[in-house]
Amino acid sequence: MKIDLKQLTASHHASIPFDETIDLRNETLYGAKPFQSPVQISGEVTNESGVLRLKGMIKTIYSTACARCLKPLDILLTAEADAVLTDDPEAEEEDDLFVLTGDSVDPADVLVPALILQVQMTYLCKEDCKGLCPHCGADRNVTDCDCEKKQIDPRFAALRALLDSDKGED
DSSP: OOEETHHHHTSTTOEEEEEEEEOOTTOOBTTBOOOOSOEEEEEEEEEETTEEEEEEEEEEEEEEEBTTTOOEEEEEEEEEEEEEEEOOGGGGGOTTEEEOSSSEEOHHHHHHHHHHHTOOSOBOSSTTOOOBOTTTOOBTTTOOOOSOSSOOOGGGHHHHHHHHHHHHHO
């Protein structure tokens, strides 16, 4: 949804609200497509004494997996943005500025990057998630596996054999 900014520049205290659902199903992040739910954006573009400003919020469900046990997770993800709109290409260095390329702005161009910045590298199903057994792959949250608790590096197997033979002589 493009908002025509010519309507705002005519008055020094005008605003144009927006509220729409956008589709980010094809957006790839960390090798997956986590935005399978609709993405809701809302807010307004205002002219405050000649300064154009976009204030808005974006919200969706982020589909991912637990970093330890791989259980599917749906995380409610929200972000807010408050950006001054400018047509000065030199202003890209500032965090709270959005550089316009024409006489209109798409609120998604400002809000989607704010949403992506909210995504964490990893999520856990619960803080004390035990994860998967590295040997048999069993989910340690559900069952205890019979794998040896203390695995020996194969390069040290000969030393282990010596230790075991010492125990037998006592």
